[in-house]
Amino acid sequence: MSISRRRFLGWMGAAGAGFAAAGRAHAGSSPRGAANPETLGVLFDATRCIGCRKCEEACNRVNELPPPERPFHDLGVLEKRRRTDARTYTVVNRYTGIEGARGPVYRKIQCNHCLEPACASACFVRAFTKNADGSVTYDESVCVGCRYCMIACPFEIPAYEYDKAFTPRVMKCTFCHPRLVQGLLPGCVEICPAEALTFGRRRDLLRIARSRMAQSPGRYLDHIYGEFEMGGTTWLTISGVPFRAIGMREDLGTTPAPELTKGALGVVPVVAAMWPVLLTGIYAINRRRDRIAREEREAAVAAALARAEAEAKKKLAEALAKADKDKKAAVEREVKKALEEAARARTEAPAPASPEGGGETKSG
């Protein structure tokens, strides 16, 4: 063999590189993770948050949400675990008794403005838009109210106005998109007295988060929540305690939402294209088989009839022949008899001759 093992392996390597290049080209046309580099975001630092609820108050004010049941300076509400709802775009929860933490840890919850929003992927009227600034906003003018976005959201953010009979809306944080357009900061970021919220380009925020980790060893876990979760979010969280301990799921994985449904959506055109072909094919095959069976049946019947007819004809001919013979014999016999009688009469006395004919045996 002239091909050396080394050369063969070299080819394999080149083929591998070829595949890899093809993979990259593919990634280019189907932009997985090719998020807008200018995407804005917010970094939430759980080690800095003091649970003052000022962000909740500012959010309520700038978004003109209904007044809360208990005032924002009432920190008693922190006793209970809360979530976003139809009147609240953001909440801060307090987590106590966490191993390794010196005091309570606070965590702010709001829409994470995913790079690949599950809500937008799930919405069948495209009510959600991923804007160029990174915000995910909702258009109530087309919303049917199926609430599939709420099923889809892995962070359990969208809420619904169940108490409205005629104009219920999905309610969720807008990243203060209207304010961003005017060059203003999001309400919560602007007011935060503890600098727990940092606004900026997402790629800068990732760098800031890393540098904080580097500057204060031991203060943070080596994980930026939202960098890869569900394909990445624009709002990022860093913490000194496990994320699970402050109510953040660590089992979400890194698959972006559209990727989860891609396979099922891909089957749709396959079924639509091939089912008619297969089913019509099965129908046509069955029909043809039926027709052939019918034709064979008809042919068999015809053959049987022909055979029966031929046999009948043969029998008839035989019968005719036999009858003919009988008739002849009878005639001969009668003639003979007549002749004998005539001869006898001649010898004795003259008598009338009456030959009896053989009956007409010929019949149809």
Add this chain to the structure above:
Amino acid sequence: MGEGVHSLHEFMLRTESITYILIAAALCGFVFFWRFLSERDEDRDYLGADRPGGEEEGQGGAHH
């Protein structure tokens, strides 16, 4: 707003929309193509010109 496709979601919105249009066209196309394909068949049954269930009972024996 953003130029170009920046997310898988946008990409899929485009591909899926085109796919749905294709499907609709294909399904209609199939009907006409099957007619074209079967029009000259001897028994001239294409696209349910008769009710398939009936023929068995209808052919009550062979008559010439």
Add this chain to the structure above:
Amino acid sequence: MQFPKVTLERPRWTPFNIVAAIIVVVGLVITGIRFTQGLAATTRLSDYNPWGIWIGFDLLVGVALAAGGYVTSAACYLFGLKRFHTAVRPAILTGFLGYALVVLALHYDVGRPWRLPYPFLVQQGTTSLLFEVAACVALYLTVLFIEWTPAAFEWLGLKRARNLVVRLTLVLTIFGVVLSTLHQSSLGALFLIAPSKLHPLWYSPYLALFFFVSSIVAGLSMVIFEGALAHRYFHHKMDETHRREADGVALGFAKAASWVLAGYFVLKLVGVAQADAWHHLASGYGAWFLLEVVGFVLLPCFFFAVGAREKNLRIVRFTAAWAVLGIVINRFNVGLIAFNYHLPAEERYFPHWMEIGISLFIVTIGILAYKFIVRHMPILYAHPDYEPH
């Protein structure tokens, strides 16, 4: 042309009629509350639990149990099983009523029901599996309606219209099977987007396949089950052919259901294997999963087989009801019970009595409509003017 007279007999106060009347009245009252005071007044839906039994039962179960239409018409017209011909019309009718009621139920569930055509007319969210479900359900409801019209046309004496539609049988059947395949499977695929919320024993990349295959079982079992009920209550409405073929339909469908269930059982195991969720079987959810898969898939599979082998209609009919219940349990598991399994008990969903009231109301309307149509139109018998069709 002479239109038939609908004689509205004075309602007799049989126990069924009394119960039905009560349900309808209560349902109408709840309907009033729902559409004047909103979902909060009539449901226990929450921000964590946006879908309740109006989706879990009325949509997921309703669509699955209405699968008899496509299963039967495919068997008869496409696969050439002509001995099942008399089963087609009843199956189409129940399918049509089932889908109509699913759409009716959706009007209760969605926030702004008058916008239900929006996904088609205003803005198309084509990346959503719900878009696909909505499009297919809307189209298939139309197909079923057209497939059902010959019975109405025969009743009304509209011969030409009837013959026109009958000529479309093949196209409609194929179209119906395509649409059913798509949306039955996509109902399962709806949950693919929420891997973190559905218990790993139920979440699977094969969810779409599970829903499609089990819808065939649901369709076959419902035809047997409804056939048994029709025999009991509408025997006088059936013609000779229908009565002669009915047992063959039940036995044939039982055999088919048993065989499909066998495949479905294997698929469910493959789902667990692919998710490597074996260790979950030892938990409470695991026991519940085993009950579903063994008690409501494997056992019906076996008893259908016994019934078909022994030609025992009692076993077949009993098992049909059992298998239908299994489908109900499966849809409840995926949509409600194993969904949000991670939430603490106080955040979990349990239906408000008014939600149950509306679900009962809708089922009752279905039964009443079925009774009316079977009484007046040629469903269980062939119309004398059109024999043999």
